[in-house]
Amino acid sequence: MRKRGLIDFLLPASVVVVLVFFYIPIATLVLFSFTSSRFLSWPIPGFSLRWYGELLADRNFWAALTNSAVLAAVATVLATTLGILGAFAWMRWRFRCQRAFQVLTFAPLLFPQLLLGVVMLLWFSVLAGWLNTSPGLWSAVIGHVVYITPFAIVIVSVQMYGFDTSLEQAAEDAGASRWQVLSQVTLPLLWPGIFSALIFAFLLSWGNFYITYSLSGSARTLPTYVFSGIAVGSSPIYPALATLTFAPALVLIVIVDVMRRRAARRRAGA
Amino acid sequence: MSDPIIEARGIQKYYGDYHALKQVSLSVAAGEFLALVGPSGCGKTSLLKILAGFEAPSGGTLTIQGQDMAGVPAAGRPTRMVFQKLALFPHKTVAENIAFPLTVARRPADAIRAAVTEMLEMMHLKEAYLHRYPHELSGGEQQRVALARAMVSKPPVLLLDEPMSALDARLKKSLQAELKHLHRNVGTSFVHVTHDLEEAMMLADRICVMRAGEVVQIGSPHDIYYRPAEAFVAGFIGDTNLLPAQLTREGEGWRFDCPLLKTERPFIGPDQAAANLSDGPGLLMIRPELLRILSPADAAECVIEGVVSEHFVRGGSVQYRVQAKGAVIVLDLPGTMVLPARNGDPVRLGCARSDLFAMRG
């Protein structure tokens, strides 16, 4: 055995420190959501759920929640569908100009989101002028799709990496039609990746501030609702909102992880 | 031979500039077990994929059951394949895997259930496995499930792509025996790709030896072993002795002039020479088990003189290596309590003229 040195302590410690760092603001929000005071100063004077009540009574909150849900649902479905298509084009074949195709469909990931939003806003304002409308949820959906699709492509591609094409050949050999091969073999095998992509896309869209802020016109989603709220003055209803949205997100991420591991076990065993 | 079920004529395959198959022709009879053998890269797997319909030939014609297969996709062919890595669907249970060809053909549920049960029995798989997933089975069991899936729809032709290459030697032996048994029972034609000639000899009715995209020889296991068309085939399995000789056609048969081999009548019959043999330098083959050590009183039609350089006891047999005029002659003798010779002993080796086989050098 090697002598246990300082480094054996420092390395795990660094992970712990970073985790604490990541959870400082999240824990702070959860703490303040239960304060009984109107002011967000420490220590909190007492425990209360009144800010949850106030949040739920706020009509703007419900409007923002609805917008967020619609935007995230539509963007998730579109981005994941495009992500699956893109992953096939990235991983399964070689064709001319594939490199250019990969760069085009990956580039938005390398863009600061605000710039992506601004650049698209310019174009949407022009389009909206032509179509006699104004930017709103529709343009935010397109913005989210452009921003999130590269993530979806990467996630599905990871699942596709090392995909055993002889499984598809075996299905074809057994007399399956192209559609049967796709629906009974290819997509079920890619499902863990597709599922992760769906959840990731949903959470990315749900929590997105920059692109929504630039493109949604007067429509507000939860992040822009909070942003405009805290610009005016902080209130404990925002920590309450944060706490309410954390729980389902955490559940979704855990489900993804469980699925991913089960698929990995199967693949390793077969 | 009855009507061929597979008839391949002049099959060509190019991958870019690489010429993988050069004018390959062969036919498979109904119910026959044919093995495709050759070193890796010889084109045997490409040929199998062309038969299965996963690859289109660059030239030539392929008919299966009298129908031209050009443009017919894998799903529409009367062939089923057992894949090298088995390709069992990891997300489907054993029952779903075996039933797959019938499910996609939309057969009624009770017919499917009956067929799966029949396969289970035929492959000696336990009923309890039906609801397990492939990764929960052992390697040998997975093999049987793959065979069951391929056989469940009773295809006229079964293609096997080295399905046993990943198994350990003992398991391989028992599965080979089962495969042979299965073939006898079902009457399906098997085309089995392997790089293991020993496996091919054990299983096949006929063996097709390939090299660099060409068929070198097609014949029964006995022919392949004792009447190889070329030194390449002769050296592919077991030990062998290839003696350089001058060959000249004489009447129906051949006259040979071999400095190592002393004989009164240096002639061999027409069935003791490869079909492509011509006058000039060639090789005379004697398999090691056809030679024996002569006692001083013994005589033989052909005699080789030399000195024992090494010998190894190999279980039931003893192998001798004998130095004869710079060449090494190998012979296998049945084991005996008292060895006939030791290292350094001068020996005379003998064989019958009918044990010789001549081929091109």
Next chain:
Amino acid sequence: MAEPRSWRDGAVRLTTLPLIAIFGAFFLVPLVMTAVLSFQGTQYYRLVWTWDLKIWRDVFSQWHYWSIMLRTLSMACICTALCILIALPVAYALVTRLKDWADHVTLLIVFAFLTDAVLKTFGWVLFLDRSGVLNGMLEGLGFGKAALDVLFSPFATMIGMVYSLLPYAIFTIALSMARIDRDLVLAAYDSGASRWRTLREVTLPLARPGIVAGAVLVFVLSLGVFLEPRVMGGGTSPMAAELIRQSFETRVNWPLGAALTLVVIVIGALSLALFGGLALGAGRRARA
């Protein structure tokens, strides 16, 4: 595994054309639009099609813009350095030491990463505030009132930037470290190399593509941060994104906003090309 196919193939078209249409119409065209706009002018808050270089002359001649760009660049460099320095030990520990825990830790980081950025920055404000959790706890320890008054300073902005970009660095570096053949590390130990030396001579060089990629990603993305300087920095140290925002929103000067956007994009693209090539080169050598 990848099979060569032509553009005439139906499947290739089906999988590429929808993406090309969407990314072309809503990503490429807007980029071109931005470039075109930067050559126009404004009068009384309205766009005028002038096709001249006036905006570009303004952008390069005014010290105001230079100073904000330089601040943005220096903040981005510091942020990149901090992220890499923090991510290296964390990624190394995740890949080599904490195998059993790595999945759970990754999950926790992913969750924090995916959470609404506005809420997270607001959480930091509440934590760092004069009367926030940090100062409350320090007071409890006897440090006096508002011992660490860091909120609304460039320092707070930096905390926010590192916070939101660190996951990118951790994931790219961990990914490249996980792909290192464990036998290479064992071979180094076997040849008698110390752990420190093995890390320096085997692990780090082989992980270099991931380190460079993580650095470039963090750098490029940090050029465009907006929430952190606005909410945590309190607008005391505006960065490029704030400037761009203002030129669109407050000053309604679209050509100026477009030109400034292009400047940031070009800086990002140049660093990508420079270091991306570096990472690729290193990757190629590692594979050879």
